Amino acid sequence: MHIVIMSYDNAPKERVTNREAIKEALGGNAFIYVGTSDTCNNFIDILTKYGNDDLLLIEDDVRLCNSFLYEVMDAIDKYEDEVINFHYNVHDSGSTSEVPINKYQFNQCVFFPKHVAKKMKTHCKQFYKLYPYYVRRKAYEMEIRYALNQLHIESFIAYEPELVKCLGFESMIGTPPITTHNFIDDIEPVEEETNGEE
DSSP states (O other): OEEEEEEETTOOHHHHHHHHHHHHHTTTOSEEEEEOSOHHHHHHHHHHHHTTSOEEEEETTEEEOTTHHHHHHHHHHHTTTOOEESOOTTOOSSSOEEEEGGGOOOOSEEEEOHHHHHHHHHHHHHHHHHOHHHHHTTOHHHHHHHHHHHTTOOEEEEOSSBSEEEOOOOOTTOOOOOOOSOBGGGSOOOOOOOTTOO
16 A cells, blocks of 8 residues: 655645654655645646555645554455545544545545556546646545546545544645544543443
């Protein structure tokens, strides 16, 4: 599996520092991709370089949970061959569920299985030509949604609790920072009942 931390040139210092911290937390087993402000083209480039295998895409504005790789690998084993979004921020049910692909958004941490990653580039290039409005708005989540639709993928897994926490850094596109509703490390552990026994 290729783990790619997506960043961009001229990123604020906090993002540069954080992308290095993410790589270190992963034991150095990740690639830092520094692209331009053209996020749609950056994603096409990532697919060109790393889309020949399972791809875990992580943006540079998140904190990983303490047991990140263990949790990710467990989820991949459980939901084999599915696209998994580990920070689907509009989904606050508290439990993992399948979501229609037309509701795909948020790219803070997403897993694309090899059979999907290998085929997405062609459709992402089509999107780039067909939808310049979204390209200008740096809406590469729409590019991903389009590619998955073209591949007849009907749904993705919205994983709960979320395995990354958005840190609220300044956005390249000027949107308000994304909050994280259900970060796994923020959840209080449930104490088992002892029935009065010590």
